[in-house]
Amino acid sequence: MTNIWPWLSLAGLGAFHGANPAMGWLFAVALGLHRQSARIVWLSLVPIALGHAVSIAMVLAVVTAFGAVLDLRNLQLAAAILILGLAGYYGIYGHRHRVTVGMRTGMAGLALWSFLMATSHGAGLMLVPAVMSLCLTDHAAITGMSSSLPISLAAVGVHTGAMLAVIAAIALLVFGWIGLAALRSAWINFDRLWTLALGATGIILLIS
Amino acid sequence: MATWRPDPSFYPSPRMAAKAPKETLAYVAAFDPDRKRPDAIAVVDVDPASATYSQIVGQVEMPNVGDELHHFGWNACSSCLCPNAPHPHVERRYLVVPGLRSSRLHIIDTKPDPRKPEIVRVIEPSEIAEKANYSRLHTIHCGPEGIYVNALADRDGNAPGGIFLLDHDSFDVLGQWEMDRGPQKLAYDFWWHLGHDTMITSEWGTPDTFENGLVPEVLLASKYGRRLHFWDLTRRKHVQEIDFGEEHQLVFELRPAHDPTKAYGFVGCVISLKDLSASIWTWYREGNQWAVKKVIEIPAEPADPDLLPPVLKGFEAVPPLVTDIDLSMDDRFLYVSCWGTGDMIQYDVSDPFAPKEAGRVRIGGIAARASHPKAPNGALNGGPQMVEISRDGKRIYFTNSLYGAIDPQFYPEGIDGWMVKLDVGDSGGIAVDEKFFVDWPKGHRPHQVRLEGGDCSSDSYCYP
Numbered sequence: 250m251t252n253i254w255p256w257l258s259l260a261g262l263g264a265f266h267g268a269n270p271a272m273g274w275l276f277a278v279a280l281g282l283h284r285q286s287a288r289i290v291w292l293s294l295v296p297i298a299l300g301h302a303v304s305i306a307m308v309l310a311v312v313t314a315f316g317a318v319l320d321l322r323n324l325q326l327a328a329a330i331l332i333l334g335l336a337g338y339y340g341i342y343g344h345r346h347r348v349t350v351g352m353r354t355g356m357a358g359l360a361l362w363s364f365l366m367a368t369s370h371g372a373g374l375m376l377v378p379a380v381m382s383l384c385l386t387d388h389a390a391i392t393g394m395s396s397s398l399p400i401s402l403a404a405v406g407v408h409t410g411a412m413l414a415v416i417a418a419i420a421l422l423v424f425g426w427i428g429l430a431a432l433r434s435a436w437i438n439f440d441r442l443w444t445l446a447l448g449a450t451g452i453i454l455l456i457s
Numbered sequence: 458m459a460t461w462r463p464d465p466s467f468y469p470s471p472r473m474a475a476k477a478p479k480e481t482l483a484y485v486a487a488f489d490p491d492r493k494r495p496d497a498i499a500v501v502d503v504d505p506a507s508a509t510y511s512q513i514v515g516q517v518e519m520p521n522v523g524d525e526l527h528h529f530g531w532n533a534c535s536s537c538l539c540p541n542a543p544h545p546h547v548e549r550r551y552l553v554v555p556g557l558r559s560s561r562l563h564i565i566d567t568k569p570d571p572r573k574p575e576i577v578r579v580i581e582p583s584e585i586a587e588k589a590n591y592s593r594l595h596t597i598h599c600g601p602e603g604i605y606v607n608a609l610a611d612r613d614g615n616a617p618g619g620i621f622l623l624d625h626d627s628f629d630v631l632g633q634w635e636m637d638r639g640p641q642k643l644a645y646d647f648w649w650h651l652g653h654d655t656m657i658t659s660e661w662g663t664p665d666t667f668e669n670g671l672v673p674e675v676l677l678a679s680k681y682g683r684r685l686h687f688w689d690l691t692r693r694k695h696v697q698e699i700d701f702g703e704e705h706q707l708v709f710e711l712r713p714a715h716d717p718t719k720a721y722g723f724v725g726c727v728i729s730l731k732d733l734s735a736s737i738w739t740w741y742r743e744g745n746q747w748a749v750k751k752v753i754e755i756p757a758e759p760a761d762p763d764l765l766p767p768v769l770k771g772f773e774a775v776p777p778l779v780t781d782i783d784l785s786m787d788d789r790f791l792y793v794s795c796w797g798t799g800d801m802i803q804y805d806v807s808d809p810f811a812p813k814e815a816g817r818v819r820i821g822g823i824a825a826r827a828s829h830p831k832a833p834n835g836a837l838n839g840g841p842q843m844v845e846i847s848r849d850g851k852r853i854y855f856t857n858s859l860y861g862a863i864d865p866q867f868y869p870e871g872i873d874g875w876m877v878k879l880d881v882g883d884s885g886g887i888a889v890d891e892k893f894f895v896d897w898p899k900g901h902r903p904h905q906v907r908l909e910g911g912d913c914s915s916d917s918y919c920y921p
Contacts, residue, residue: 276540282921283652283718343459343626348542348601351654351691352717352919362541429469429920432538438461438546 255379259404262375263411269439273297273363274416278424283352290424294417296356300363302409308373309380313397325454328377333451335371339444344370371447378453380404463545466910467535469920471715475786477848480908482571484552487901490861492523494900498554498565500572501895511893515572517565520579524556525861528905530597531915532604532625539919542601547625553604555594560585562594564628578628586612588630589621593664596646607647614664618644639695643682646710649690651919652717656688659708659724670862679703685740687747699749704731712784718921721809723791725779733757733772735779739809753812758798760824766869775823780859781843785850786913794841796859799825801841803887815885820877821857823867829877831894839872845906846913853879858902874902
């Protein structure tokens with residue numbers, strides 16, 4: 250853990266994901282408003298963070314598993330192609346999906362919703378460069394699962410921790426003070442930023 | 458195309474939407490009952506400060522004849538801000554305009570010049586039949602999964618009618634909405650409680666029972682629609698049916714409370730076979746079920762048979778024929794169109810189980826033929842029909858035609874189209890705006906009104 254940058258990027262991406270209203274804080278606020286309870290806002294954050302963490306962990310598990318059998322350059326190329334393909338798809342077709350979870354959802358439905366949102370938007374893929382540089386550096390390319398597992402878990406923890414901190418801060422600020430009228434002007438197009446971020450991730454993998 | 462900020466006409470809650478700026482334009486569906494010239498969407502100037510106030514200032518004609526434009530809606534609205542399916546960077550820009558008779562869908566762009574809308578795409582009935590198996594397109598709502606369109610019949614003109622989805626960017630037909638329709642067969646209107654994951658649908662009849670006018674035998678046998686259906690909005694499953702009973706026929710317009718935390722709404726029933734009265738019912742949550750209660754009954758009015766069309770002479774009375782209702786954004790006032798008697802009635806529905814009449818005006822009517830100060834000929838035919846409320850609840854607009862084949866059954870000399878506007882008092886009460894009267898150009902009859910930026914039947918909200 251000599252290099253701090255991969256960790257900072259994991260945390261930074263956690264904050265970016267958390268700030269996106271489509272990743273959960275807005276849902277937590279809405280449920281709090283419907284059930285007239287600040288406690289519901291707090292409680293909702295847990296399944297939202299959990300669903301996000303599981304999605305991220307799945308992607309990282311796949312990457313590190315391939316890392317054990319592919320050499321680093323090929324893995325980077327494969328990941329880059331997948332990510333750029335996804336960014337291109339979002340760029341052309343936008344983010345669209347069937348709506349499976351509604352406003353009467355319970356906590357399990359909320360976790361499922363968060364998992365589906367993170368997975369379908371490719372949240373975990375954005376972390377691939379950072380995790381590769383942590384788990385699959387040149388001298389450790391062959392270290393395999395044994396040492397990459399704790400590092401990957403730590404990566405999921407750092408990312409999700411940062412995300413949780415940000416969704417908690419925004420949800421409580423909006424619920425308690427700012428109000429939803431701010432959405433009308435402050436909700437910038439995260440879908441577009443997201444697509445750009447995915448594109449950047451793919452390019453980083455290609456040139457690194 | 459996607460934008461960087463949400464469309465300024467999207468509001469998180471009905472409370473905020475009620476503070477929206479005043480509309481300056483209204484879009485009105487106009488059709489030719491003889492099906493000889495193309496139907497149109499007319500643009501009416503509703504800005505009192507404008508020199509062309511109360512005039513048709515633009516119009517876009519359909520590419521075919523005989524569509525029978527009826528209801529229509531926007532491609533996107535405030536439900537785009539919903540937290541479970543957010544896509545707020547779509548523009549409210551396109552009118553989605555179906556032909557009830559032709560089953561053709563027109564996508565009309567209002568952006569380059571709101572006074573000169575343009576058709577940008579036409580979806581032919583064959584494409585809708587192939588991808589969704591439906592025909593006779595009726596009501597449009599923008600919602601969580603895109604644009605919802607309901608249809609009164611399957612592709613061959615039989616039951617079941619139902620709902621299909623359109624993509625709100627590409628306008629491609631995505632397919633039938635229902636996954637499990639249960640016992641539902643007939644269709645008319647639909648809307649939802651976003652806060653309760655519930656869709657509600659109502660019933661009219663199959664095309665063979667209305668396309669040549671209402672069939673008295675079908676009506677007297679209580680074979681037209683008389684049920685409400687409740688659906689799980691996210692699972693797309695039928696969950697409950699409520700039958701209003703043999704006495705009640707034609708359960709039409711659905712107006713759920715705008716506040717998404719409230720689980721009640723209003724539906725109009727056109728006619729009672731017992732006494733020709735019309736009624737308004739409230740649906741509400743009772744335990745784990747939905748229930749309904751009749752909260753308003755509007756009686757038929759005795760009339761001189763000489764003034765009545767053949768179908769009513771024997772009854773010596775004018776039925777109110779409640780064919781449209783609309784609920785103000787604050788869920789306080791319900792407006793009820795009595796197309797038969799000519800009344801537009803305002804009810805205070807602060808208590809949804811105990812409505813109180815708060816105002817009434819009369820224009821047109823089968824026997825009354827009540828006039829308007831700005832009407833050129835003095836006696837108006839047709840009656841209050843499609844009604845729309847401005848988002849702030851201060852202005853009410855309505856037109857006077859119901860449906861091409863039914864108009865002459867109740868107004869045998871045909872209907873001369875008009876559009877009027879009412880002003881609403883601060884604590885209720887309605888009065889005719891004497892400066893607003895559109896004497897509709899001959900050859901077309903006006904039907905649904907949509908207001909620029911949204912109105913009280915165009916948008917649904919996820920936040921209280």
